Amino acid sequence: MSHGSPMVASGDLAEAVRGIIAEVLMVSPADVQLDTSLVGLGAESIDFLDLIFRIEEVVGKKVPVSGWETFINKRLPGADLSRAITLAIVVEFAEQERSRR
């Protein structure tokens, strides 16, 4: 279950998150584009718990599930989450968590 060092360089973060999503949803990384809907790939709520747990390894710190929920509510208010949660959104969240003090 190793997803690379916590000290992922900025440009590599998107690639690392793409790899994690591919592992979590057991699809090929090529199937996960920046605008691909995760729910469209089969993700359900439990998969987001898995995703957040694995993102901790990439960002090198504890990532609370409540932080994800807050992020989504602020970032995507009123959106259809079955379409709106994409790789790009998860990368944004990971960047936020990495820079959080």
Add this chain to the structure above:
Amino acid sequence: MTERVAITGIGVVTPIGIGIADFAAALRAGCSGARRITAFDCEGFDTQIAAEVDDKRFDAGSYVEPRKMVKHMSRSATFAVAAGALARRESRLRPGDVDPYRVAVSLGAGGMGPVDLDLLAAQGLAAIASSRGRDSDELDIPAFAREFRARTNPISMLRGLPNLAAAHLAIQQDARGPNNTITTACSAGTQAIGEGLRAIQRGDADVVLAGGTDAMINPVGVLGFSMLGTLSQRNDDPRHASRPFDAGRDGFVIGEGAAILVLEREAVAKARGATVLAELAGYGCTCDAYRITDERPDAEAAVRAIRLCLEDAGASATNIDYINAHGTGTQMNDVTETTAVKTAFNGCGVPPMSSTKSMIGHLLAAAGAVELAATVIGMMHNFLPPTINFEMPDPACDVDCVPNVARCARMGAALSNSFGFGGQNACLMVRRW
């Protein structure tokens, strides 16, 4: 007269074959599925043998949609889901044939998913080790909680729930009717099928996916049964280790796998022109209410379960052509079971009674389901599956155990017995349709 219940599909994942064609061939040939354990390093274990499902031939993901669902399944859940898919295919029951709310699941399953139990135990131990104070043996619970949270992926908790195998089976098969899990250890599979029969009889469902699944070949499972003194230690000769009714028996060989049967209300099966494999004709169950791991020496409660089953089917002992024994190969079970059938069949003679555990090992919560599958397959193909490894008769087990070689015979009706730790006794009867 009550409407009959048809068996219209069978799916199996066993140590000697996946799918009924392979399984039937292996039963007829008298194959053993036992070997040295490959699932983990068993060096130093008292028992180092088991009947494993060969992972080179079992690809769980090929039975599951979407594939990522496999990640949420314990090993036993993957067996159940695969057996369910195979059974459904066999039954040719299509999505539009029946209202999904009339399709139930009745599954015998173990308690916690054992692979996940290992995982949790390892993580728990690591957490304990790193949280224990240097000068104290006391466990620091807040520190433990912190460590455990940091190390444990939340999804591993969900994988371990005992009802999840039945839930996954329902998700894969769109079975929206009653969904029950039975955890009566070694009689769970038999009881799950019996309770599935009842669900149709009382009108709760038209189709039931019924059976059992288990996967206990892991360090905790093997040590646990070994410490209870129930496992064979014939480590140098795995294929001959499971020897029910033989004087040289020294315990069971732990196995793993699943069987799911498609049970169907007669009218529904007829309306869609289904091919019926056999009638599920009767079910009886009792409990010894005696001791945890000892059986009543007079087998009174087991006898009652057999008689209730015959009565339920409107049959008599003279109708029975074959019994698939619980036949674990422990000293006690085989003697008590012999006593039980001799009492239940008093006056008309005990029909041939073999133990397919000699070939596939003891599949625990799946045992009764896989054994009923073996019985129906024998009925369909006109043979009695053998008890292999029978070399030296035990006077206390003087039954015709169909020694070593399958026997050509036409079965009109047959029984399958299961007896669990805790004293649960269950018996099913199948009849030619």
